[in-house]
Amino acid sequence: MVYLDNNATTPVDPRVAEKMAGFLKEHFGNPSSLYPIGRKAKEIVTESREAVAGFLGAHRSEITFTGSGTEADNFALSGVLDANPDKNEIVTSVFEHPAVLETARYLEKKGVKVSYVPVDKTGLIDLDFLRDAVTPRTALVSIMHANNEIGTIQPIRDVVRIAHDKGALVHTDAVQTFGKIEVNADKLGVDLLTVSAHKVYGPKGIGALYIRRSTNIRPFLHGGHQERGLRAGTENTSGIVGFGEAVRILADRWKKDKDRIEKLADRLKTGIEEKIPKVRFNGHPEKRVKSTLNFAFPGLEAEAILLALATKEIYVSTGSACSEDSDEASYVLLAIGLRPEIARSCIRMSLGRFSTDEDVEVVLHELPGIVEKLRKISAFDPLP
Numbered sequence: 604m605v606y607l608d609n610n611a612t613t614p615v616d617p618r619v620a621e622k623m624a625g626f627l628k629e630h631f632g633n634p635s636s637l638y639p640i641g642r643k644a645k646e647i648v649t650e651s652r653e654a655v656a657g658f659l660g661a662h663r664s665e666i667t668f669t670g671s672g673t674e675a676d677n678f679a680l681s682g683v684l685d686a687n688p689d690k691n692e693i694v695t696s697v698f699e700h701p702a703v704l705e706t707a708r709y710l711e712k713k714g715v716k717v718s719y720v721p722v723d724k725t726g727l728i729d730l731d732f733l734r735d736a737v738t739p740r741t742a743l744v745s746i747m748h749a750n751n752e753i754g755t756i757q758p759i760r761d762v763v764r765i766a767h768d769k770g771a772l773v774h775t776d777a778v779q780t781f782g783k784i785e786v787n788a789d790k791l792g793v794d795l796l797t798v799s800a801h802k803v804y805g806p807k808g809i810g811a812l813y814i815r816r817s818t819n820i821r822p823f824l825h826g827g828h829q830e831r832g833l834r835a836g837t838e839n840t841s842g843i844v845g846f847g848e849a850v851r852i853l854a855d856r857w858k859k860d861k862d863r864i865e866k867l868a869d870r871l872k873t874g875i876e877e878k879i880p881k882v883r884f885n886g887h888p889e890k891r892v893k894s895t896l897n898f899a900f901p902g903l904e905a906e907a908i909l910l911a912l913a914t915k916e917i918y919v920s921t922g923s924a925c926s927e928d929s930d931e932a933s934y935v936l937l938a939i940g941l942r943p944e945i946a947r948s949c950i951r952m953s954l955g956r957f958s959t960d961e962d963v964e965v966v967l968h969e970l971p972g973i974v975e976k977l978r979k980i981s982a983f984d985p986l987p
């Protein structure tokens with residue numbers, strides 16, 4: 604199998620799986636219980652919190668574990684708005700992940716004014732638009748650190764400067780940069796930041812929201828006092844343990860991995876551009892997460908390419924996993940100005956820790972023939 608969909612999810616690192624299995628067998632205690640097995644569970648949860656915090660350049664009290672990256676995004680937007688009743692506006696971008704975009708739309712229905720910052724054809728947000736959109740009534744600006752489909756990295760420090768000038772808080776969804784490039788909450792200057800374990804070789808169903816100390820936010824789940832009262836519910840202890848271990852492994856090797864993965868991705872990119880006529884690369888030439896490659900194959904339907912590759916056990920994506928079963932063109936690709944028929948021809952390949960030289964060779968061997976064959980039978984003019 605050649606797995607090139609690491610932006611959708613990553614394989615669990617075997618060391619993470621082992622750590623979780625060991626924990627599940629030995630530590631069933633409730634972290635809220637005061638006797639030793641409860642205290643032990645709490646201690647292990649704290650160690651994981653410290654690992655996640657350390658990797659983000661934060662303090663453990665600034666990390667709230669959540670049920671997913673999606674939950675962390677929901678929490679950030681609605682939690683900040685609810686805690687600031689005198690402010691009724693948020694600013695986000697047109698091509699955020701649905702976890703932010705759909706929350707923004709939900710809030711809009713409840714009367715919140717939402718401004719959607721457009722992006723240029725490389726996927727960079729329009730900072731002038733942002734500057735005009737942020738007002739003294741803006742509670743929060745939420746701009747993703749890097750886009751999941753094309754990998755463009757946003758100028759978050761500029762966003763922070765603009766927002767803080769007008770007294771607005773800043774949230775960034777760093778799910779697609781965490782573990783791939785440096786993600787340091789202090790250096791970025793953000794007030795809130797979302798991460799998710801299953802994109803960094805950890806388990807699914809566990810994420811975290813970084814909340815800078817003294818940030819005014821309303822609790823997300825009401826009940827017990829877990830997560831400092833911000834997110835009630837008995838902790839997903841094994842998930843948290845897995846997240847902690849995944850981050851410890853990242854801390855040890857992310858830079859080395861980054862160099863290797865980027866070289867592989869560059870080889871794949873160059874090979875595709877050399878071997879396949881008329882492909883178009885989507886995204887920013889420099890400011891991007893380099894393990895993400897998004898290509899248009901004009902004249903073809905991406906799904907046909909995806910299915911043909913799948914018969915060779917090569918797994919790629921047509922965009923965000925959430926829109927995979929929809930016929931509509933990706934809103935991310937439309938936002939960067941692609942025509943719908945071009946957007947529907949786009950394939951995303953995302954490499955990761957377990958990607959190999961051989962994977963790249965296999966794709967470069969199989970893909971050109973698949974594209975050529977599909978172009979021959981395509982009803983569209985293949986090379987307009």
Ligand SMILES: Cc1ncc(COP(=O)(O)O)c(C=O)c1O
Binds near residue numbers: 749750778801809
């Ligand atoms: C940018 C971004 N934000 C949020 C999420 C959601 O994270 P989770 O799958 O943990 O809910 C994803 C996952 O695809 C993502 O890519």
